[in-house]
Amino acid sequence: MKALVYGGAGNRSWIDVPDPSIKDPEDAIVRVDAVTICGTDLHILKGDVPEVDSGRILGHEAVGTVLDVGEQVHDISVGQRVLVSCISSCGRCRFCKEGRYGQCLGGGGWVLGHTIDGTQAERVRVPFADHSLHVLPDNVSSEDALMLADILPTSYEVGVLAGHVSPGDTVVVVGAGPIGLAALLTARLFSPSQVVMVDPAASRREQALASGADHAVASDAEAEALVQELTGGLGADVAIEAVGVPGSFELCTTLIRPGGHVANVGVHGAPATLHLETLWIKDVTITTGLVDTRTTPLLLRLLGEGKIDVSSLCTHRFGIDEMQDAYDVFARAGETGALKVALFNPDAVG
16 A cells, blocks of 8 residues: 655655554554644654654544454444544543543554554554544545544644633634634634634634634734733633744733633644743643543534534645645645645545
């Protein structure tokens, strides 16, 4: 089969590799019908994630068709169309029993495209299939389902829920890329009074406004002035960091009110300064986290019922054999206007 293989910082190849096979009785082999690229994959290619070895197949988001299952897989069957979650769960360890699947001690967590071969391939081996695959209803398209493999549960859990977004809140989302827009969509479930998006790219600000943002500004100074105006000088109730660079995190801590919540969602490849000299007295709560995907079943139900519309998140579509082109477009999002890209297998069933 073909797969996108990491060759060390700055190097990737779409090459022939051996087909995956069942290694553990809880495994499933899934034909990849649709797959996408994540900003985390770009971090890996920059060398920001040293745990990823050269030779690793990248990718942790996909929709596919089950081709084979191990003898201890009971809830997933050959032929089913499934969502491949970015997080795998053994279902047995302390953290899995707490719903903290991202911290799985039994061989799960974020493993696909990280410590084991991932989804940017024609087939993928998925460990702990009963806990890590979600059967898709017929009325949910593969493209829409891809948005639930990572960005929707990540933004919802690590941004909106950890940030305690509540009715009437003023919420600031720094970064209007896929994660930021997903945070906007899921924050809206809690009826905040104002959602302010901050992004230097005009195309992303326009998309944010089209997706339901009340305001979209380009610069830190504009954001500070607007938040002060909207809140009578108090600051935002919730600030969600959705970029993963020091400046965006520090902006969130500047915009937050006393007693507010800063929820860091972005993946950082460099240290950020924590200004405790000004934050300590403000009762500010700062949270970080890896997604657990415990909310994926809920989000999938809301998607199927039409309560969440993710159709605006995918901007570019390719065949799976155009993986290198898709990476080029996604990596140059400032020029191409790319949010999420979707790559489809010609043998896809939905």
